[in-house]
Amino acid sequence: MAEDMETKLKNYKTAPFDSRFPNQNQTRNCWQNYLDFHRCQKAMTAKGGDISVCEWYQRVYQSLCPTSWVTDWDEQRAEGTFPGKI
Amino acid sequence: LTNTSISDAQEMETIWTILPAIILILIALPSLRILYLTDEINNPSFTIKSIGHQWYWTYEYTDYGGLIFNSYMLPPLFLEPGDLRLLDVDNRVVLPVEAPVRMMITSQDVLHSWTVPSLGLKTDAIPGRLNQTTFTATRPGVYYGQCSEICGANHSFMPIVLELIP
Numbered sequence: 001m002a003e004d005m006e007t008k009l010k011n012y013k014t015a016p017f018d019s020r021f022p023n024q025n026q027t028r029n030c031w032q033n034y035l036d037f038h039r040c041q042k043a044m045t046a047k048g049g050d051i052s053v054c055e056w057y058q059r060v061y062q063s064l065c066p067t068s069w070v071t072d073w074d075e076q077r078a079e080g081t082f083p084g085k086i
Numbered sequence: 087l088t089n090t091s092i093s094d095a096q097e098m099e100t101i102w103t104i105l106p107a108i109i110l111i112l113i114a115l116p117s118l119r120i121l122y123l124t125d126e127i128n129n130p131s132f133t134i135k136s137i138g139h140q141w142y143w144t145y146e147y148t149d150y151g152g153l154i155f156n157s158y159m160l161p162p163l164f165l166e167p168g169d170l171r172l173l174d175v176d177n178r179v180v181l182p183v184e185a186p187v188r189m190m191i192t193s194q195d196v197l198h199s200w201t202v203p204s205l206g207l208k209t210d211a212i213p214g215r216l217n218q219t220t221f222t223a224t225r226p227g228v229y230y231g232q233c234s235e236i237c238g239a240n241h242s243f244m245p246i247v248l249e250l251i252p
Contacts, residue, residue, distance in 0.1 A: 014133045014149045014188065024125060024209075026190060027216045063133045063149050064216070066192055 009055055015063040026064060031084070033061035034073060038086045128220055130188035134179065138191070138198030138211035138233070141240035145179050159243045172242065173230045178249040186222045199234035202248055208234055226252045 021029040037057035044051045061070070076082040135146040147153040160174045181187055191200045193211035200219075201208045209219040223229075231246040 012149075014130055017127050017129055022125075022127070023122070024217050024219070025215060026218045027214070030190075030216055064135075064190060066135050066137055066190075066216070067146055067148065067152070067154060068137070068194065 005053055005056060009059065012056075012059050015060040030061055030065040030069070033057045034065060034070070035084050035086065037061060038077070042086055126220075128186045128222070130220055131182075131185040133188045133190060134181075135190045135192070136179075136200050136211070136246075138193040138195075138200065138237070138244075140195050140238050141233075141244040143200070143244060143246060144194075145177075157247070159245050170230070173232070173245045173247070175245055175247045178228070178247040180249045180251060181223065183223050183226050183250050183252050186220060188218060188220045191217045191219065196237045197235045198237050198244070200231070200246060201234040202229050202231035202246060204229050204231075205248070207231070210235060223248075223250045226250045 015029075015033075018029055020032075034057075037054050040054035040057060041051050043049075044054060073082060073084075077086070132147070132149050135148065137144040137146070142159075143157045145155055145157060155177050157175045157177045157179070159172065160169060160176060162171060165171060165174065189200070189207075189209070191209045191211045192215060193213045195213060197213075198211040199208060200211055205221055205223060207219055207221055209217045211217070227250055229248040229250065231248075233241055233244045233246070235241075237244075
């Protein structure tokens with residue numbers, strides 16, 4: 001599984017089609033991957049695991065999300081006003 | 087002489103209201119189905135984000151690193167001979183041909199619309215929403231478009247230019 005992930009990351013071109021978000025509105029796709037990355041990071045850090053497994057979500061949200069959105073959300077997380085549950 | 091034969095036609099009025107409504111629904115439902123069917127699934131080679139501002143576009147190429155730049159219309163005083171007035175920009179969106187491209191379009195302030203008519207593209211840029219459009223260009227060249235949603239004083243002066251290279 002970890003090896004598959006490494007191969008997937010090595011061959012990463014861009015965010016692939018996600019059947020959870022098949023239509024034009026990809027707002028939720030960006031949001032969900034951002035949340036998934038930070039949840040994964042938090043869970044792995046708490047367990048003392050390898051956070052590199054979370055890198056996939058990071059690559060996807062970096063591909064999809066506007067930089068200004070990511071910056072705003074990072075600031076909100078730092079201030080404790082982030083609306084999502086991580 | 088009275089008007090009894092030309093007033094109070096309740097039945098007729100009901101029929102010619104309900105029947106066209108049914109016909110329109112019968113047209114609309116397959117049309118909506120086709121609208122979703124034409125939004126095909128394709129696996130893009132890369133993703134570019136286009137963010138509308140008053141009154142310029144920002145393009146972000148963030149699949150591999152962080153190339154971000156603004157694209158402003160060339161003012162008339164800065165035009166070189168051969169440049170197109172109101173269409174040419176300082177930084178074009180450079181793309182390869184024959185590669186499926188995914189464009190993610192949004193806005194930082196008001197409504198805009200990212201359009202390239204010669205490629206059949208028009209997608210609204212809505213603040214707080216990320217709209218996706220995909221295309222594969224087959225011919226190299228320079229493709230022009232203009233903002234297609236009224237967005238203030240300089241709505242006509244924020245064009246889009248794609249440069250497709252082989």
